[in-house]
Every structure is written in C-alpha cells, then in structure tokens.
Amino acid sequence: MQDITRRSALAIGAAALAGPGLAQTAQPGGIPRTDGGALGVKPEAGASLRVIRPARFVEPDEVVFRANAQRFQDRFNIPVRIDFVGWEDIRPQTAVVANTGTGPDIVIGWSDDPHIYADKVVEMGDVADYLGKRYGGWGSLSEKYGRQHGTGKWIGLPIGGNIGPCCWRVSALKEAGFDSVPDDHAGFLKLCLAMKKNNKPVGFALGNAVGDGNGFAQWLLWSHGASLVDEEGKVSINSPETVEALKYLQELYQAFAPGTLSWLDPSNNRAYAAQEIYLTFNGVSLYFALKNDPKTASIAEDTQHTLVPKGKATASPHTATVMNAMVFRHTRYPNAAKAFLAFMLESEQYDPWMQGSLGYWAHPLRAYNASTVWTSDPKLTLFRETMESKFWSGYRGPISQASGAVAADYVLVQMCAAVASGQATPADAARDAERRARRYYRNT
Incomplete structure (x- = not known):
C-alpha cells in the first residue's frame, strides 16, 4: 500500500x-x-x-x-x-x-x-x-x-x-479476451483462469482480514445462494449451496497468485500496485494510492471498478x-x-x-x-x-451478538481457507463452520 x-x-x-x-x-x-x-x-x-x-x-x-x-x-x-x-x-x-x-x-x-x-x-x-x-x-x-x-x-x-468491488486492469482483461468482468460464475472463472494463463493472476484475501477476507468469503457464499443463518437466525451454513460455493472456490483458487492464504487487508493493495495481481476485490484506497503516486499513475489509468459478480443472487452480493x-x-x-x-x-x-x-x-x-x-x-x-446494500454481516438473519462473534472469529474466512489449502473437503469445511457457528448461535 x-x-x-x-x-x-x-x-x-x-x-x-x-x-x-x-x-x-x-x-x-x-x-x-x-x-x-x-x-x-x-x-x-x-x-x-x-x-x-x-x-x-x-x-x-x-x-x-x-x-x-x-x-x-x-x-x-x-x-x-x-x-x-x-x-x-x-x-x-x-x-x-x-x-x-x-x-x-x-x-x-x-x-x-x-x-x-x-x-x-x-x-x-x-x-x-x-x-x-x-x-x-x-x-x-x-x-x-x-x-x-x-x-x-x-x-x-x-x-x-x-465496499470491495472488482478492481481490475483493463489491459489484462482485453488480453484475456474480455471487455469487462462477467456477472456469472462460469464466465468469472473463465476470465480468471485465462488471466492466470497469461501470467496476470488474480488474488483475494484468504487470511484473517477484517474487510477483504470477510468480503470475499461472503461474496462466495451469497453469490451461490448460501448464508450463515436463515431469516430466523438458525444456523444454515452447512448446506448444499455452501458445498457448491466451496467446490467453485477450489477451481477459482487455481487462478490465484501465491500467498493469499496469509493475506491481511493491506496485502492485495501491495500486490496489485506491484503488478503481482491484476484483479482483486478492493475499496477506494487502492485506486487512491495508485492515482496519487507518479510511479503508479499509469496503473490507475488502466484500472476500472465494477460490482462483484452476481452469480445466482438477484443483485451484486456484497456488504x-x-x-x-x-x-x-x-x-x-x-x-x-x-x-x-x-x-x-x-x-x-x-x-x-x-x-x-x-x-x-x-x-x-x-x-x-x-x-x-x-x-x-x-x-x-x-x-x-x-x-x-441489501446484504449484511450475518445475512439472512438479524444482526446480533452471535453474528458479530462469528465475524470476529473469522469462521467463514477460515472455512474458505481450509478448502483452498486442501486441508478440508468442501463438505467437511461446511460441517466445521456449522459447529463453530453454533457456539455463538446457541439453541439453533
């Protein structure tokens, strides 16, 4: 940064x-x-x-x-x-x-x-x-x-x-055969893999990052129709939709730059500015820094923002x-x-x-x-x-002490990291996330 x-x-x-x-x-x-x-x-x-x-x-x-x-x-x-x-x-x-x-x-x-x-x-x-x-x-x-x-x-x-919308290099997308970021899962995966093939990888935080880590995990789940809890606050993370999302992550992770499992909030900023990644989810801070540094002004000129892909959601699923x-x-x-x-x-x-x-x-x-x-x-x-935004931490249930505790404990982020690293299967990771969430959402 x-x-x-x-x-x-x-x-x-x-x-x-x-x-x-x-x-x-x-x-x-x-x-x-x-x-x-x-x-x-x-x-x-x-x-x-x-x-x-x-x-x-x-x-x-x-x-x-x-x-x-x-x-x-x-x-x-x-x-x-x-x-x-x-x-x-x-x-x-x-x-x-x-x-x-x-x-x-x-x-x-x-x-x-x-x-x-x-x-x-x-x-x-x-x-x-x-x-x-x-x-x-x-x-x-x-x-x-x-x-x-x-x-x-x-x-x-x-x-x-x-928010952390898609932040991407226009030239890298064009080289991969795209004019913008696709809104569907298949198209987004195709784009990211094509960029990796061109040595222009993508990168999303899978470490305990307050903004970027939680933001990516939430997008992954919500865009597949999964959620931590249902409307009544009952834990619903162990679902077919979550398993589907985590299987998608296994494919998408192949396009990631090295090191994302330990990334904190500043990490993707640094990687993007150093031209180690060419697409990420990030807020204004990255563009601000690029634009105000003569050494990276050309990267800012080549940078564009779009909302994160909707996938199966009715609107771009971000909070x-x-x-x-x-x-x-x-x-x-x-x-x-x-x-x-x-x-x-x-x-x-x-x-x-x-x-x-x-x-x-x-x-x-x-x-x-x-x-x-x-x-x-x-x-x-x-x-x-x-x-x-119509999405929030603890979506689809009420914001509560439990939703805050799950976010603070990085339950969703660590579920994703376990699958990406190969330490757990999607099904096992979803079950473990359910177990951890139930510690906070008692009587559900």
Missing part, C-alpha cells in the same frame, strides 16, 4: 477545511440539510475524550479526521485524544475495554461490534434522530448496523463504510465494512461523546473528510449522495451507494 506524501495530505486537509466550512450554517459541497432542531445534549463541564478508531489506508483520512477533532476541541474546549489502531487489533482492544470498563470513551469499531456489547454501550437515539432529520435519513446498512434488533434502539452510530462508533457506559462524559460524534458527521467536517479521501469511507446519511466527490472521477461513482 503506497500513500501520498504527508505534505500533500496536509494540503488536501487545509483546503478542505478552509473558507465557508468554518461556519456552522454553511453547506459545504452543496450538501442539502434541514434545520433538524437542536441536538439537546450539553457536554459535561471539564470533559475530555479519548477515541480509538481503525488506522487509515489513505493519509487524508487521518489528517482531515484529526483536523476535524481539533476544531471540535477548539470550539468546545474539550481535549480530544485520538489513537489510530491496526484493523485486526480494533476488536481485541474493544473486548478489553468492554470487559474491564476502562479505557477510551468512544470506540469506532467494526460493523456489528456494538451488538456484541449491547449491554455496555450508551444508547444514541438522540444523536441518530438529530442527524437523520437533518441529513435526509440514514442508509439501509446504517439502520441495520446502528439499531439493535428487536428493540430498535441505536447502540452504534455508523461513521462510514467501504460494506462499516466503521461503527460506540460510546461505552464507563465514560464520565457521555454527552461530550455524543456531541463529538454529531460534530464529526456535520457537513462542515464530514464532506471535507470524504472529499479528501476520495470517498474511501462512504457516507451513512443520504444527503451526502449530493457530494461532488462522487462525480469528481467517474471511477468513484460506483461507491456512492455503498451504504444501501
């Missing part, structure tokens, strides 16, 4: 935060919003906040985020400390925070993490109602990940999400990797924490952050569909609907 220089990132951040954006009544980028009423929370006297969130993949994500936090600190005289944590480290650290009742006031974790700790986090309906009314409502995935199933309470506040904020009950300053999150999602802060990162974290609130970032480059437009 290659970043643009810090100087460039600072320039992006300064430009984004300058001018009219300093006034709370402004509407940066033409983002439509209503009055929305008052938030109704008053930060506690003497408050200070500590926040942890996932590390950045594109430098303006961190630079502009820190600048926005500084603006909150300056405006409300509330010191804010922000720590950026490795993607695979967020969940273990969140578990420590939850189990000890100490540490950060706000954890910006992953998609269904608030549902694991539902009894230990502050309800945030007031913030969600305020922002939803002000910015055109929440996207479908925002509602899914933010609200607790059965109660409707807001236990998380989605900050943004990213988003969502940054989901939790305020833990041990905080002495819950109102300050709520005020901070609301402030960061206001258009004065949010649109410059999204613009600077080229939409790497796509918006959770529908008014941001109007952001000019989505038309600034036609290769970004596909990412505008990120938070409107």
Whole structure:
C-alpha cells in the first residue's frame, strides 16, 4: 500500500477545511440539510475524550479526521485524544475495554461490534434522530448496523463504510479476451483462469482480514445462494449451496497468485500496485494510492471498478465494512461523546473528510449522495451507494451478538481457507463452520 506524501495530505486537509466550512450554517459541497432542531445534549463541564478508531489506508483520512477533532476541541474546549489502531487489533482492544470498563470513551469499531456489547454501550437515539432529520435519513446498512434488533434502539452510530468491488486492469482483461468482468460464475472463472494463463493472476484475501477476507468469503457464499443463518437466525451454513460455493472456490483458487492464504487487508493493495495481481476485490484506497503516486499513475489509468459478480443472487452480493462508533457506559462524559460524534458527521467536517479521501469511507446519511466527490472521477461513482446494500454481516438473519462473534472469529474466512489449502473437503469445511457457528448461535 503506497500513500501520498504527508505534505500533500496536509494540503488536501487545509483546503478542505478552509473558507465557508468554518461556519456552522454553511453547506459545504452543496450538501442539502434541514434545520433538524437542536441536538439537546450539553457536554459535561471539564470533559475530555479519548477515541480509538481503525488506522487509515489513505493519509487524508487521518489528517482531515484529526483536523476535524481539533476544531471540535477548539470550539468546545474539550481535549480530544485520538489513537489510530491496526484493523485486526480494533476488536481485541474493544473486548478489553468492554470487559474491564476502562479505557477510551468512544470506540469506532467494526460493523456489528456494538451488538456484541449491547449491554455496555450508551444508547444514541438522540444523536441518530438529530442527524437523520437533518441529513435526509440514514442508509439501509446504517439502520441495520446502528439499531439493535428487536428493540430498535441505536447502540452504534455508523461513521462510514467501504465496499470491495472488482478492481481490475483493463489491459489484462482485453488480453484475456474480455471487455469487462462477467456477472456469472462460469464466465468469472473463465476470465480468471485465462488471466492466470497469461501470467496476470488474480488474488483475494484468504487470511484473517477484517474487510477483504470477510468480503470475499461472503461474496462466495451469497453469490451461490448460501448464508450463515436463515431469516430466523438458525444456523444454515452447512448446506448444499455452501458445498457448491466451496467446490467453485477450489477451481477459482487455481487462478490465484501465491500467498493469499496469509493475506491481511493491506496485502492485495501491495500486490496489485506491484503488478503481482491484476484483479482483486478492493475499496477506494487502492485506486487512491495508485492515482496519487507518479510511479503508479499509469496503473490507475488502466484500472476500472465494477460490482462483484452476481452469480445466482438477484443483485451484486456484497456488504460494506462499516466503521461503527460506540460510546461505552464507563465514560464520565457521555454527552461530550455524543456531541463529538454529531460534530464529526456535520457537513462542515464530514464532506471535507470524504472529499479528501476520495470517498474511501462512504457516507451513512443520504444527503451526502449530493457530494461532488462522487462525480469528481467517474471511477468513484460506483461507491456512492455503498451504504444501501441489501446484504449484511450475518445475512439472512438479524444482526446480533452471535453474528458479530462469528465475524470476529473469522469462521467463514477460515472455512474458505481450509478448502483452498486442501486441508478440508468442501463438505467437511461446511460441517466445521456449522459447529463453530453454533457456539455463538446457541439453541439453533
């Protein structure tokens, strides 16, 4: 993964935060919003906040985020400390925070993490109602990940999400005899094998990668009509559809570049930039890095995005990797924490952050569909609907403590890796995944 220089990132951040954006009544980028009423929370006297969130993949994500936090600190005289944590480290650290009742006031974790700790986090309906009314409502995935199933309470506040569509080299596809990525399994397999034959292999993460590993495993299952659980939350992973999906993986794996069994989230970025692979599933970060590095600008020019193949699904079967904020009950300053999150999602802060990162974290609130970032480059437009996907972690059942635990334990990823590596047959791997899932989905 290659970043643009810090100087460039600072320039992006300064430009984004300058001018009219300093006034709370402004509407940066033409983002439509209503009055929305008052938030109704008053930060506690003497408050200070500590926040942890996932590390950045594109430098303006961190630079502009820190600048926005500084603006909150300056405006409300509330010191804010922000720590950026490795993607695979967020969940273990969140578990420590939850189990000890100490540490950060706000954890910006992953998609269904608030549902694991539902009894230990502050309800945030007031913030969600305020922002939803002000910015055109929440996207479908925002509602899914933010609200607790059965109660409707807001236990998380989605900050943004990213999807991993097909990211591919136009020239490599043409060499293989294709103009675009086929939408069916047979065509996709034919393409990938043809690319491997031309020494232009593909690569998908089969290691414990929060975004890329889970994203590939979910696509594989959903595109074959398989799912972890059914609509009632009963474990359904051990099915003919899952076995079919894993048999397909055995064939597809022949087109993979070496090493994918140990790949984490940065790995396919590096491999694609180094021209070791020519097709993968990835978010904006890869294109951003290629485009902003003179050494790889030609690769960016030759890169295109399309949604992942539908296979047997009725729509492209992907969900988003969502940054989901939790305020833990041990905080002495819950109102300050709520005020901070609301402030960061206001258009004065949010649109410059999204613009600077080229939409790497796509918006959770529908008014941001109007952001000019989505038309600034036609290769970004596909990412505008990120938070409107009809698939989610734990699909087809409710998001719950169990679905979050299965994701955190990489049950689906490791099932796929066992088959790809030859350590298990498709049938054996499906049975083992069922056994592991039942540890979390009790009484099913």
